[in-house]
Amino acid sequence: MSVARQIKPKPSKLEQQKALLGGASYEDHEAATLFPLMSDDRFAELVESIRANGLIHEIVIHDGKILDGRNRYRACVEAGVEPRFRDFVGDPFTYAWSANGQRRDLVLEQRAVIFVMATKKSEEWKTRQAEIAAEANRKRSEKTKAQHAVSNPRAGETKSGVPTTCGTTKPASAEPKDKNTSATEKAAASGTNRGAIERAERLVKADPALAAKVAAGEVKPTAAHRQLKKAEVEQKVKELPDGKFRVIYADPPWAYNDTREGLGAGDGQTVDRASTAAKNHYPTMTMAELKELDVKSLAADDSVLFCWATFPLLPEQLEVVKAWGFKYKTAFVWDKDRGTFGHYHTAEAELLLVCTRGSCTPDADKREAQVQRHPRGEHSRKPDAIREMIDRLYPHGPRVELFRRGEAPDGWVIWGAEAEEAEAA
Structure with a gap:
């Protein structure tokens, strides 16, 4: 067995x-x-x-x-x-x-984070040691005074019997000497560069736990900085006052200088020569009237404006954007698949201007195609896919659509004469 x-x-x-x-x-x-x-x-x-x-x-x-x-x-x-x-x-x-500090397996941004963390901890350690030394000096001074008072009871008095104040011990300074070291000096000491040090200091201050993961090699520095930026954006959004919007989407009722009469069909098709005039479809506004709109009061300090524009009026439309307090950055192009007859060509595309106030780059890491291809619908109606794209780029913060025709989309506020008509209907 x-x-x-x-x-x-x-x-x-x-x-x-x-x-x-x-x-x-x-x-x-x-x-x-x-x-x-x-x-x-x-x-x-x-x-x-x-x-x-x-x-x-x-x-x-x-x-x-x-x-x-x-x-x-x-x-x-x-x-x-x-x-x-x-x-x-x-x-x-x-x-x-x-x-x-000079290990070869450390990448530059990781090295900068470790240097900033080590420097911060070193300063804290020196402060603690100075406090301990000051406390030890104080106790020794008190003990010496007590012993001296026992052996010579009147030693601390003047002839009038008033105690003297001699023998006071000044505590050691707990202030680290290198507190004001510049980013350039820190970069030289760490073998990195000024930008890496400044980013590392920002990360260590804002999220020490995330900085520790970067130092340990668990999170890549670029990913950590993106995560930090998103957190900062979310915090800013939370602090927005009532009635302030981070995302503004506008389709202004631009007034054109002609009624489009006299245009023939370049492709042999019959065209209603008056039907392409904007004023025949909705009440338009002049450039001066649009500039007077108080869009500034709606915009947060850090906000983005997506504004529809057309090629013929582009210079004037950029002036309107400027009057609203925004700076032009770039534009998306809407390819409509089919166009309308114009003075110089068939109009097959429209511009969506991207403008910012303060700092407001996209929250999303993924970028959208600059040319957006969506079939055109009824006159002036913009594709819902464009607003969905905006939501993907900027998922955080309150959003408002100006000159909205129809009910408010989920998560959006609508503003303007058309919005008021929609709400009243």
Whole structure:
């Protein structure tokens, strides 16, 4: 009769560490964790090197924790080699940066984030040490005064019996010396550049947890900055006052200088020569009237305007946009598939101007095609797909559609004479 052999479970890494070190194990110091661990491939190479050659560089300990040599420590455990240690006394964050700051596996933006975090932690550490020293000095001063008072009760009095104030100890300054170091100096010290340092400081201040993920190599710097920007946008949107809109979509009722009479059909088709005039389809407004509209009062400090425009009136339409407080940036083109007869060509396209006030680039990472191809509908009606595109580009914030004909779309407010007529209907 065979007896099943008991299989002893493999000890965990922590158990292996304790066995190797006689029951002791070491945690990682906070300064060391600012840097990412080695990749699996590089760690495997380190294990083989230590197994073959032993540990060459000692592992540095500060306050009972590993300050430098986390990878070497783990490799020793893996290789079954007893590690050697030495203590470090001083600023652990400055030491960690000096030992690891120029690692070749760190990308520039990641290096900048680690440098900013290490510098911040170093300043905090120095402040704590200064406070501890000041408190120790205060206690020593009080103890000396108490002892002196016991041995000489009248030593602290003048002839009139009034106590003197001599012997007051001024606490040590807790202000770090390098607080006002410029971004250029920090860039030189970190081996990066000014832009990387400024972006890193912004990230560390706004989202320390996200910055730590960048430092550890868990999140790419570009992805982190995009995430931070989105968070900032969402916060700004939350703080918008009532009646202020971040997204404005306008289809102004432009008044043209002609009735389009006298135009013949260039393709042999019959054309209603008056039907193409805008005033025959909706009440139009002159440029002066449009400029007088108080669109500024609707716009948030950081907002975007999508405004429909036409090629013949483009210079004047850009002036209207400017009067509303927006700056022209670019334009989308609506390809209508089929056109109407014009003075110089068949009019097959229309422009959607993109204009901003303050800073208002798209929230979405994906960009839309500049030429949007959608079949034309009834006169002046714009494709719903365009508004859906705007929603994709700017999913955050209150939005208003000016000169809307019909009911308000989901998530939008409508404004203007046409909107009032729609609501009254």
